[in-house]
Amino acid sequence: MRFDTRTLVLMAIAIVINVVVGQIAVWVKLPLYVDAVGTVLVAILAGPIAGAVTGVLTNLIWGLVSDPTAAAFFPVSLVIGLVAGIMARLGWFKTIAKTVVSGIVIGIISTIVAIPIVVYMFGGVTGAGTDFATAYLVAVGQELIQSVAIANLATNLVDKILTCLIAWIIASRMPSRFTSGFPFYQRAGA
Amino acid sequence: MIGQAGPTTGRTLLYVPGSSFIHRINPLTKLVGLAWLAASIFMLPPTGMAVITAIAFLFGVAAGAGRTFVKRFVLTLLPLAVALFVIHGMLIERDDMVDHGLISLSPAGLEYMFGIFMRVAALLTVSLLFVTTTHPAVLLKALDSHGIPPGVAYLISSPLLLLEPFSARARAIRDAQQARGLDLTGSWTARAKAFPALLIPLVTLALSDLDQRASVLDGRAFRARRFRTVLDAPPDHPWETWARRLLLVAIPVEFGAMLWL
Amino acid sequence: MALIDVRALSFGYGAAGPLVLDRLSLTIEAGERVAILGGNGSGKTTLAHWLAGWLPRPGMEPRGGEMLAEGRPFPQWSALDRATAVQFVGQVPMQQLSGFAFTVYDEIVFGPGNLGLPAEEIRARAEAVIEACNLRHLLDRDPFTLSGGEQQRLSIAAALVMRPKILVLDEPTGNFDPESRDSLLDQIRRLPADLTIVLCDVALKPALAVAHRFVLLDEGRIVADGSAHDVFRHPAAAAVFGVPAVAEAAALLRAAGRWPAAAELPLTLAAATALFREAAAC
Numbered sequence: 001m002r003f004d005t006r007t008l009v010l011m012a013i014a015i016v017i018n019v020v021v022g023q024i025a026v027w028v029k030l031p032l033y034v035d036a037v038g039t040v041l042v043a044i045l046a047g048p049i050a051g052a053v054t055g056v057l058t059n060l061i062w063g064l065v066s067d068p069t070a071a072a073f074f075p076v077s078l079v080i081g082l083v084a085g086i087m088a089r090l091g092w093f094k095t096i097a098k099t100v101v102s103g104i105v106i107g108i109i110s111t112i113v114a115i116p117i118v119v120y121m122f123g124g125v126t127g128a129g130t131d132f133a134t135a136y137l138v139a140v141g142q143e144l145i146q147s148v149a150i151a152n153l154a155t156n157l158v159d160k161i162l163t164c165l166i167a168w169i170i171a172s173r174m175p176s177r178f179t180s181g182f183p184f185y186q187r188a189g190a
Numbered sequence: 191m192i193g194q195a196g197p198t199t200g201r202t203l204l205y206v207p208g209s210s211f212i213h214r215i216n217p218l219t220k221l222v223g224l225a226w227l228a229a230s231i232f233m234l235p236p237t238g239m240a241v242i243t244a245i246a247f248l249f250g251v252a253a254g255a256g257r258t259f260v261k262r263f264v265l266t267l268l269p270l271a272v273a274l275f276v277i278h279g280m281l282i283e284r285d286d287m288v289d290h291g292l293i294s295l296s297p298a299g300l301e302y303m304f305g306i307f308m309r310v311a312a313l314l315t316v317s318l319l320f321v322t323t324t325h326p327a328v329l330l331k332a333l334d335s336h337g338i339p340p341g342v343a344y345l346i347s348s349p350l351l352l353l354e355p356f357s358a359r360a361r362a363i364r365d366a367q368q369a370r371g372l373d374l375t376g377s378w379t380a381r382a383k384a385f386p387a388l389l390i391p392l393v394t395l396a397l398s399d400l401d402q403r404a405s406v407l408d409g410r411a412f413r414a415r416r417f418r419t420v421l422d423a424p425p426d427h428p429w430e431t432w433a434r435r436l437l438l439v440a441i442p443v444e445f446g447a448m449l450w451l
Numbered sequence: 452m453a454l455i456d457v458r459a460l461s462f463g464y465g466a467a468g469p470l471v472l473d474r475l476s477l478t479i480e481a482g483e484r485v486a487i488l489g490g491n492g493s494g495k496t497t498l499a500h501w502l503a504g505w506l507p508r509p510g511m512e513p514r515g516g517e518m519l520a521e522g523r524p525f526p527q528w529s530a531l532d533r534a535t536a537v538q539f540v541g542q543v544p545m546q547q548l549s550g551f552a553f554t555v556y557d558e559i560v561f562g563p564g565n566l567g568l569p570a571e572e573i574r575a576r577a578e579a580v581i582e583a584c585n586l587r588h589l590l591d592r593d594p595f596t597l598s599g600g601e602q603q604r605l606s607i608a609a610a611l612v613m614r615p616k617i618l619v620l621d622e623p624t625g626n627f628d629p630e631s632r633d634s635l636l637d638q639i640r641r642l643p644a645d646l647t648i649v650l651c652d653v654a655l656k657p658a659l660a661v662a663h664r665f666v667l668l669d670e671g672r673i674v675a676d677g678s679a680h681d682v683f684r685h686p687a688a689a690a691v692f693g694v695p696a697v698a699e700a701a702a703l704l705r706a707a708g709r710w711p712a713a714a715e716l717p718l719t720l721a722a723a724t725a726l727f728r729e730a731a732a733c
Contacts, residue, residue, distance in 0.1 A: 068317030
C-alpha cells in the first residue's frame with residue numbers, strides 16, 4: 001500500500017528493463033553491464049525506497065532466470081537505488097554535469113558495498129574480466145582487498161556514469177503528462 | 191497446468207517441469223530451506239558444504255534438471271575455481287609457500303580456496319534445486335495464500351511474464367535500427383553510441399502504456415483489500431510446517447554453537 | 452437518477468493542452484446500449500476513460516463540469532465499488548493483461564480474487580464467462596502468448612467476471628480480421644440485457660451490430676444523438692467514417708432519380724434489400 005499502482009507498474013517495467021539491458025550490452029559487445037538503468041530511473045521518478053526495492057527484486061529475478069549466485073549482490077543494487085534516489089532529491093540529476101557527479105558517487109559507493117561480497121563470499125573473484133586485473137595486482141604484491149577494489153572501480157565508474165546519463169536522458173524526455181503523476185520527480189525538478 | 195512446460199520454461203525460466211519429490215514440496219518449505227542454507231554457509235565447515243552440494247546435486251538430477259545443473263556449474267563454478275586457484279593458491283604471498291619449479295603453491299591458500307569454492311558451490315546447488323523445481327507461479331500462490339502483500343507478488347510475477355515480450359521488442363528495435371544503418375560492430379565510439387540508440391526507444395516504448403496498465407489493475411480492484419482469495423494454492427502438509435519451524439530454529443542454534451565451540 | 456450523467460464536461464491533458472472534451476453533456480440510463488461514434492481525435496477514448504472511471508486522476512482534473520455515476524463522481528467511490536460498477540475493455544489487448552497471472556484461468560479469477568469473494572463464488576462466475584467467451588481450450592495458456600483476438604476475448608471475460616453494471620468498450624475489434632470481429636460482436640450482443648453497454652468506435656458497422664442508441668462525437672462535442680440514421684444524416688458523419696457501401700449505392704440511385712425520395716438511405720444489407728424490393732415493386 002505504500003506505493004501507488006502507477007509506481008508499482010513503473011517498478012515492474014524497470015525490473016524487466018534491467019534484465020533485458022544485459023542482452024543489449026551483449027549485442028553491442030561492450031564490457032559494461034549497465035544493468036541498473038531501470039533502478040536509477042525509478043529512483044529519479046519515485047524516490048530512494050522505490051529505487052532500492054527495484055534493485056533488490058532485479059537481483060532476485062535474475063537469480064530465478066539465469067544465475068542464482070548473482071542474487072548474492074542484492075545489497076549493491078539496493079544501495080544504487082537508495083543513493084540515486086537521495087541524489088535526485090538533493091537535485092543532483094538536474095543537469096548533465098550533475099548527473100555525471102551522481103554517477104561517480106554511485107559508482108564509488110556501489111563498489112565499496114560490492115567489495116566485501118566479492119572478497120568474503122567469492123574470494124575476491126567476480127568471474128568477469130576484472131579478475132585478470134585483480135590477479136595482476138595481487139601478483140605484484142597488492143593486498144587482495146585493494147586489488148579487487150582498484151580492478152573493479154574503474155569499470156564500475158564508467159558503468160554507473162553511463163547508467164545515470166541514460167536514465168537522466170529518458171526521464172527528461174518523458175512528457176510532463178507522464179511525469180506529473182510522479183510527485184517525487186516534480187520536487188526534484190527537471 | 192501450471193508447472194508443465196510452457197513457452198517460458200526452457201527459455202526464460204530455469205524451471206524444469208517434473209513431479210519429483212522435491213517438485214511436490216510446498217514452495218515455502220523450499221524457500222525456508224534455502225534461507226537456512228544461506229545462513230548456515232558461514233557456520234558449517236567445508237566438508238559439510240561438500241556433502242550438501244552432493245546431496246542437492248543428486249536431488250537435482252533425480253528431478254530431471256541434471257543438464258541445467260551441469261551447465262551452470264561449467265558457466266559459474268569453473269571460472270571461479272580457476273581464478274580462485276590462481277589468486278589464492280599461487281599469487282597471494284603466504285608463509286607456507288612451496289616451490290614447485292615454475293610456480294609456487296600455498297597449502298593454506300589452497301585450503302582457503304577450497305572453503306570459498308565449497309560455499310559458493312553449496313549455495314549455487316541448493317538455489318538451483320529450488321529454482322528448477324519451483325515454478326514462480328506456484329511460489330507466488332504459496333506466498334499469496336500466506337499473506338504476502340499483493341504488490342510484492344505483482345513485482346515478481348509481472349517482470350517474469352513481461353520478460354519474453356520485452357526481449358522480443360528489443361530484438362525488433364535492434365533489427366529496425368540496423369536496417370536504418372546502425373552499426374553494432376564498428377569502433378568503440380560507434381558501439382557506445384549504438385547502445386543508447388537501442389536502449390532509449392525500448393524504455394520509451396515500455397513506459398508508454400504504463401498509465402493503461404495501472405488503470406487496468408485499479409479497475410480490477412487490485413489491492414483494494416488487504417488479502418485476496420487465492421484459488422488452487424499449492425498444498426501444505428503438517429510435516430512441512432514442522433520442518434519449516436525446525437529449520438528456522440536451527441539458525442540461531444547453529445549460531446550459538448559456533449560461538450560457543 | 453440516470454446511471455451516468457455527464458454535465459458540461461470540459462477536459463484536456465496537461466494544464467495548457469488543447470481541450471479534448473468540450474462542454475460535453477450526456478446521460479445514460481441503466482440497460483441502454485449506446486454507441487459513441489467518432490473519428491480519431493474526436494475525444495472518443497478520453498470519454499470512454501471518463502465513463503469507466505479511469506479519469507479523473509490526480510494531475511488530470513476536469514477544466515469544467517463533472518461526471519456523475521449514480522449521483523456521485525467516481526473519485527468518491529471506493530475502489531471496490533467502482534470495480535463492480537463499471538469495467539473497461541480497451542483497444543490494445545496486451546495492455547489489458549494484469550501481469551499477475553501465469554495462466555488464462557488465473558487472469559480471469561484475478562479480479563474476483565481481489566474482491567475477496569469466496570472461492571466457490573469465484574469458480575462459478577469463472578465457469579460462466581469461460582463458456583460465454585469460448586476460452587475453455589485456452590485455460591492453461593500463458594496470457595501473453597495468446598493471439599490478439601484471444602487476448603481480447605480474455606479481457607472481456609475478465610471484465611464480465613466482475614459482474615459490472617456498465618461495460619465500456621473502446622474499439623474492441625479494431626485489430627481483428629472480419630470473421631473474428633463478427634464473432635466478437637455477436638458475443639457482445641448476446642450479453643445479458645440488464646448490462647449497460649457503451650461501445651466507442653470509429654466504424655459504423657460494429658456499432659450497428661450492438662447498439663440501440665447512437666451518439667456522434669466531433670471535436671469533443673456531441674453533435675448527434677438518437678438513431679443510427681440521426682447520426683448518419685449529420686454532415687460530420689461522412690467525413691468521420693465514410694459511408695457504408697450499401698448506402699453509397701443507394702445514394703447514387705437517388706441522385707439518378709430512381710429512388711423513392713422520401714425513404715431513408717439504408718445502412719444495412721437487410722434494410723437495403725427490403726427497400727430495393729419495394730422500389731422495384733413501384
